[in-house]
């Protein structure tokens with residue numbers, strides 16, 4: 082589906098020009114002798130809108146994450162008059178769906194048929210891994226705005242960039258702090274059985290055991306098809322673990338946290354996780370069952386900075402809800418492309434990829450960051466705890482984590 086820009090879900094803000102203002106400006110332009118409204122004028126290949134693909138899940142367990150990403154991406158465009166780097170943008174959307182079976186063909190089509198200059202999005206690591214070669218071989222940049230598989234960026238391809246995180250990093254950020262908090266208690270690891278779940282628990286295990294922590298056991302649950310966690314939770318209980326670390330996101334996170342609470346494990350075993358566990362709409366759906374859950378992440382809408390407050394306010398005005406990490410990652414992907422297109426010598430894939438290497442610092446709601454040598458954000462991680470706040474249940478920022 083190709084959509085011309087005017088995001089349907091973004092409510093027009095107070096700053097939108099009224100018909101009268103526009104008419105007046107046009108009159109003034111005419112009076113000043115401006116014969117043409119186009120800026121560059123005349124026949125260069127760099128005219129007309131630049132096509133950018135947006136591929137996020139519109140269906141499946143990660144659909145709510147995809148919606149947040151679309152909202153973040155569209156808010157950035159909205160705030161910049163539908164332009165990136167001074168160029169009008171045509172957004173071409175694809176449904177990543179739940180798995181590589183849907184995400185790989187839908188996203189590949191953006192490159193082969195729609196001939197976009199870059200693609201933003203991709204939630205699922207398995208899907209991103211299945212797409213990597215296509216982007217590298219087509220010389221079109223993929224700006225990953227979520228999927229955290231470590232391997233995606235391990236060779237720093239000029240065509241693979243990431244505005245999110247690596248799954249290993251998010252897990253690793255929490256290990257030492259949990260070891261210190263728990264003393265002698267052991268931790269049980271549980272996660273969705275695919276790249277993201279394995280890398281997240283590997284990252285956690287590494288820093289947790291290095292700090293003296295002990296692992297009681299581990300279980301990986303079938304991704305996308307598990308709806309009853311009781312058999313797995315029984316194993317945790319039998320292990321007598323004093324705490325649990327998990328990787329779940331989207332609809333799986335909702336079910337897991339609710340069942341963890343109703344199974345009564347919460348009283349004996351503190352629940353920790355990668356921050357996706359309690360992010361955004363997921364937390365609303367979990368309600369009280371999530372109170373006290375502790376996670377690591379590179380964002381909370383409660384981060385106390387001017388830049389973040391201004392962003393949260395704009396996001397709430399547009400969508401009537403607080404922003405999530407997914408929205409910020411896609412917002413920042415738009416910011417990275419904005420800076421890249423500003424400096425790009427050409428707007429084909431190779432030109433945009435080359436310009437991405439020079440974008441410098443991104444002034445993000447999460448804090449200022451830049452791409453590291455592997456094309457991942459160089460950024461801090463925070464310990465968050467689900468607490469009752471003035472705005473209801475939210476991920477309060479407890480401390481910045483040492484890395």
Ligand code: PHB
Nearest residue numbers: 205206228229277330357
């Ligand atoms: C991933 O597949 O890498 C992934 C998916 C959902 C998340 C985080 C990571 O919330």
